[in-house]
Amino acid sequence: xxxxxxxxxxxxxxxxxxxxxxxxxxxxxxxxxxxxxxxxxxxxxxxxxxxxxxxxxxxxxxxxxxxxxxxxxxxxxxxxxxxxxxxxxxxxxxxxxxxxxxxxxxxxxxxxxxxxxxxxx
Numbered sequence: 001x002x003x004x005x006x007x008x009x010x011x012x013x014x015x016x017x018x019x020x021x022x023x024x025x026x027x028x029x030x031x032x033x034x035x036x037x038x039x040x041x042x043x044x045x046x047x048x049x050x051x052x053x054x055x056x057x058x059x060x061x062x063x064x065x066x067x068x069x070x071x072x073x074x075x076x077x078x079x080x081x082x083x084x085x086x087x088x089x090x091x092x093x094x095x096x097x098x099x100x101x102x103x104x105x106x107x108x109x110x111x112x113x114x115x116x117x118x119x120x121x
Contacts, residue, residue: 028082034072038086041067 041064061079105119
């Protein structure tokens with residue numbers, strides 16, 4: 001008889017049980033209205049002098065959080081990590097798009113639907 005360790009009765013049923021896989025709870029989906037409010041809050045900070053050449057002054061995330069709470073009182077959005085993460089994601093998308101558009105023969109189409117056109121050349 002093989003012993004499986006102290007206090008073991010040889011029952012492997014606990015090893016076979018698996019927890020159900022849940023979705024990634026660290027990710028949050030932003031509805032369009034929340035994104036629009038975030039953009040308006042950022043624009044308001046620029047207009048009121050909160051942005052300089054080097055970026056926003058300290059405390060800008062708190063002001064954005066307050067603006068979002070005014071429009072969405074029951075929101076769970078916080079300056080860290082939600083708002084900061086969203087801004088970082090936008091920066092990544094912007095830099096990628098800017099890099100693509102810097103290529104010769106690449107630009108937006110003339111139809112006004114903001115699709116990227118590439119010349120075959």
